[in-house]
Amino acid sequence: MAVHIKRSVKLEGKTELMNNSIHYMPCQIHTDGQASVSKYFKPSIKSQDGNDVLYSSFRGYPLMGKVISLPKGYKGIVAQETVKPMTEGAERNIHVMHTFTSFTYWNWDKPPSLNDALLSALDWIDISEVLHSESGDTSG
């Protein structure tokens, strides 16, 4: 089975990153589709002087968040599969609709930290780079 990742025509000529619109939510929302983020969620995001923790609320639950930058050289993609495969093993086409280099990570009522799996998973990128780099420092 081959998966082709293609740039969407919608992305052509688009240099704007989606940095301010990607939110990682601490809950599972059982739907897939559009959401009125600008109307309901963005206005509820507040910050306090002197710290980089953001505060918001979703369905009455208190959220604490942080803007997370992806490691240098990496880019996040928002992908969409417009035509679902009819049979197992069929070729699939995934279209990249948007790109981003940072996103907002939200926790339910606790500040984001390296105890959060997703944030500490980003460590792997640095570690794998060291592990896979060609020239080794032989002194150790």
Next chain:
Amino acid sequence: MADIFSKEKILSAENLEPHFLKHDNSKNIVLLSDVPKLCFNEPCVLGVDEAGRGPVLGPMVYGICYCPLSKAENFKALGCVDSKSLTEEKRELIFEKLCAETEYIGWAIEAISPNFICNSMLKRQKHSLNQIAQDSTVGLITKAKDSGINISEVYVDTVGMPEKYQEKLSEIFPEFKVTVAKKADAIYPVVSAASICAKVSRDRALKVWTFQEGLEATPNDFGSGYPNDPVTKAFLTKNIDPIFGYPQLVRFSWSTAGKILREHCVAVEWSDEEDEQSGASKNMNITTFFKQVGSNKRQKIKHTFFTVRNLDVLDAL
């Protein structure tokens, strides 16, 4: 919590509106009158009451009102009776009279935002409405005390059991004679006065409510907020978003709101932290330790570095 000592003095219900308008209504706000000079010296009586505890929308407002003991009789003359027996116009008229007696009457209110209420009740460590009510009561009395008012007696409308609550408040404020009673606003005119300050503030806060979600609606559209009000019910059903639910005017943690939410919105699951942590080991079946995997090759076990980070090799979508 933002404290506002109003530069433009609040002398009527209408004067409250610009303060609510300027303020971010997802947060709490405290408004205080000037302290009359007389109250620094003479022993004072202070009443506490609330408005908007039951409604599914809008702020819950706590109010205090105080004056020298020697003048306490005047509350009756100013018309302070059980606020529920008064019309909105009557309440606002009495509020204006209370504000006018700057020589000997002072007051303060705290409007606790609906967002603060549901965020507190839906914290990881739940904070009940009674706890919020108690925090606000203690906060307002402390503010009055710290501003130099010579408080002697405190009268409070009860939250839950009056005996227990009185004991608790007496412990926090051993220097005051604290009386907690059911329906205190109908018994003690100073509590009626506090209740009027609270109720007038809640009504005005709702009148000028600015929806950060861009909705255009007035109290005529959302009603009293009491769950049995058909206008409120219609508002809750009409102004619902399948993902986000309600605007922040609504207390999500109320059963009425929750019921309509479950019926009209997509399901949302909040992962429980404890489940998450014990999940990995719980799901492991003891027989897996004895299973022969593949040929004689030892099964590759993922290092905890990867398991704690939810990292996995992905070879299919």
